[in-house]
Amino acid sequence: GNSVTQMEGPVTLSEEAFLTINCTYTATGYPSLFWYVQYPGEGLQLLLKATKADDKGSNKGFEATYRKETTSFHLEKGSVQVSDSAVYFCALSDGSGTYKYIFGTGTRLKVLA
C-alpha cells in the first residue's frame, strides 16, 4: 500500500542554518505530494505542493522537488529563522479519487536564536 516515511525529529538548528527534512514515499500510480506546517495548537497550513515528477514546489523560502526516480520529496530551506520552529508533515494523495492523504509522522523543527 501507499506510505510516507519522514525523518524523525526533533531537528534542532541555529538561526540561518540550512534545513533538510527527508521524505520518501511508496505509491502506485502518480501521487501528488505536499508539505504542511503545524504551529503549536493550530491546524495544518499548506506550505507547498508538487503534482508531477520534476515539479518543484516553493513558498516562503522553502522548496521541495518531486523526484520519481528516488521516490523522494525532501524539504529544504537555505536559512532558517526562529519563526520556522514548528512541526512539518509530508503527505501524498494517491489520486485514486478518494482524495485521502497519507501523512508522514511529522518532524519537529526547533530553531535557536
Add this chain to the structure above:
Amino acid sequence: GAVVSQHPSWVICKSGTSVKIECRSLDFQATTMFWYRQFPKQSLMLMATSNEGSKATYEQGVEKDKFLINHASLTLSTLTVTSAHPEDSSFYICSAKDVGANQPQHFGDGTRLSIL
C-alpha cells in the same frame, strides 16, 4: 484564499454530553471534507471522509454512531461526538478539498475537546 474555519476552537464539557464541531469552507466550495484526530505529538489520524449530500465514509475502527458526520452543504460539515467520555478528549481537525483532482486539502485550526 482557501480558508477553512473550524468552530469551536476549544470546548470543555462533562462526560455524557454531545458536542458538535463545525467546519466551514469560507471562500470555496468543498464537495469533500475530512475529519482527523490528532493525539499529542503524533500525526493526524483520518476518521472519516465527508461528501456533500451523501453518507460519510468512516475509516476502520472509527465508530460511526459515536462520531456523527453531516455534510449538508458545499461549505459546511459537522462532526458530533455523541455521549462523549474522557477517552474522546483529543484535538480534532477538519479539512476541505477544493474542486479539481490535484487541489490540496485546506485545514481548519482544530478543536481541542476536553471531557471531564
